[in-house]
Amino acid sequence: MTTRRAFLAAAGVAGAGLALSYSIHRQGKASYAEAVAETWRHSGEPATGRPEPMRDLVRYATLAPSSHNTQCWRFRVAEGGISILPDFGRRCPVVDPDDHHLFVSLGCAAENLIQAAAAAGLDGQAALNSGPEESVGIALTPAKGVRSALFEAIPHRQSTRSEYDGMPLTGDELRLLETAGTGRGVRALLITERQTMETLLELVIQGNTAQMRDPAFVAELKDWIRFSHAQAVRQRDGLASAASGNPSLPPWLGRRLFDLVFTESAENDKYARHLRSSAGVAVFVSEVDDKAHWVEAGRAFQRFALQATVLGIRTAHLNQPAEVPALRAELASTLGLTSGRPDLVIRFGRGPELPRSLRRPVEAVLV
């Protein structure tokens, strides 16, 4: 009898615990959905009055992609323009020791800002200011307002880490992507031949293997993962588990399971499926390996991603061969490059959307 009562009591406690965690999960999911709706929208949707125009441009800029969703930027609004400053407190020293990705991310934000400025009747010209305080300065001057298709696509773009449908794109679609991905001193090489894609896959696998065998790389990545909806909503940065197609879990459990599930072979198999299901791969190449070109590479990549969004095409990163220094030279020689730096490796194709990432509010990034 005592045993039965104890069992029932224990079952009751376990049931209550499960119900509580389910309810916390549901609440987290609902607040995540609200935060997503608040983030991924054009201004004026829902109509809550016209926000201050410069803040609005900054909000569009923050919808850009950034490495590990670090949002490694700050914005200074001044007379005649907006400066985008690197936030070195958000560097990723292991995966990005030379701050290449950080400056590419600033370029992505600059492109969004310039597209949004054009829609608001302002011409934007970007230049990297070096000196004691580095920044990407965007000079804004009055112009005829143009709501471009790329601008319209800003709240719909996503880095989509799902399997794609394996179908090829048309010649016209590839040409539009190539044009969008070309910038000053930067070009996008589009690879659709299966044989070359397999060679790229070998490099991705070698790069991923090297990174996963580096405990510092894994620790840095883990620090930027937001394991639960609630954690993602609280911090509004980093890699939300859901956005990588993984379940939302309490962080203490997520961190433990990560060590079991995030294995070299599982990740390599996933990358093989991802690449083989893609229509092609775009490699962004800078003519000169310096910060000004990294910013341009970010701008070109962002135009490419927005153009892809306009066409209903998804994009995702497979940057390992560009990140691991020993493989970068091999990547360059696979592509027949004799100079320049391969900046980014991006797969593209059609496929399902995944849950979205979040952003910190404008107030958190204004200086």
Ligand SMILES: Cc1cc2nc3c(=O)[nH]c(=O)nc-3n(C[C@H](O)[C@H](O)[C@H](O)COP(=O)(O)O)c2cc1C
């Ligand atoms: C320079 C740069 C490097 C990136 N590298 C990777 C990468 O190696 N793997 C990956 O899955 N995503 C990568 N991303 C995508 C970011 O993780 C993504 O932009 C961020 O999580 C926000 O999500 P969103 O692009 O869907 O808004 C990179 C993005 C940038 C700008």
